[in-house]
Amino acid sequence: MGRAPCCDKANVKKGPWSPEEDAKLKTYIEKNGTGGNWIALPQKIGLKRCGKSCRLRWLNYLRPNIKHGGFSEEEDNIICSLYISIGSRWSVIATQLPGRTDNDIKNYWNTRLKKKLLGKQRKEQQARRANYVKQEMKREPGIFVVPDQAVGRNPYWAELPAVSVHPNQDPDIKDQASIKKLLIKLGGRFGDDGQQPGSNSINFQYPLDISTAQDGPYETSMNMFASSTSTMNSINSTGSQLPNTHYDVNGSASNVLQGYNSLLNELVYGNPQQLDGSGSFYGIEDIANGSTGTSSAESSSWGDINSLVYPSIISNYGVGQQGPLQDSGFEELRYLGSQ
């Protein structure tokens, strides 16, 4: 037997709220509060609405100090950074934007921000592609073959302001401090206190590059990338699940992975759907592995994220610097990859 419905569907009104309904709800809550029971509230005040609907209306619209529209550049940056760091946890993101609701942010992301980033990314693909070819031709004249995907699909997130991919790079987002605080707070979830020995899960600590902070054992972004890809590998070794699924290897890590992967899907591939492991990464993988062979079944899904991450990170480090492959996270990646 399923759960009883929260309200009598036949006797509740749906659709847009009238000013009268708004006034009733607002007046009552301002006077009496919600009473901790949204289900009973509409009956108390004579509204033919579902309790959930009342709650949503209050939280998203009637509640005091709600801002609508007019997102600033700074807010854009915060949303992008947090989305990349923690995924589509809109309620968490909303806590960092006073006056904004999760619903608002979600809508804003889906309708504008995502497209804004996509537009910018496409422009930059062209420039990056040309530059990449030039550099590679200079390095190894005559033998370099450019896979389209590897060059043209360099992920945009590498350039988002708050998500520094270089450990020493100064984040230039104004609200970095508050994001840091939030993520430290979330660290209780990101930190894997209950991790079982021998588990494949990765100790996923603080997603943003906040390695300069004094009060915690922060991982660098490099480690973050490595950790996420490692986790992917470990997941991949046991199944063919795709991103946006809750892997219970390390619940918090899956949230982060979700952020990366959905963004990678959407920004890098222009594909808001889940990854189709077959073919999508062909070429990227090759350039990262130094291989020209065809993709094997086992390397066609999760493992390929590695390849995706490498080029852009490396490009951010620049030639001649100590590359990310020296990083312990990547050592771990190699280890897991060899399992």
Next chain:
DNA sequence: AAGCGGCACAACCGCTGTGAC
């Protein structure tokens, strides 16, 4: 002026988490 498509936003739906019993 009408039809159409795209966009933005509000609201709904269904699932999960959590606390009480």
Next chain:
DNA sequence: TGTCACAGCGGTTGTGCCGCT
């Protein structure tokens, strides 16, 4: 420990507006 009820969350859908043809 299992069940139930509710709150909360994120994904999706519905709807009205606006610009273009």
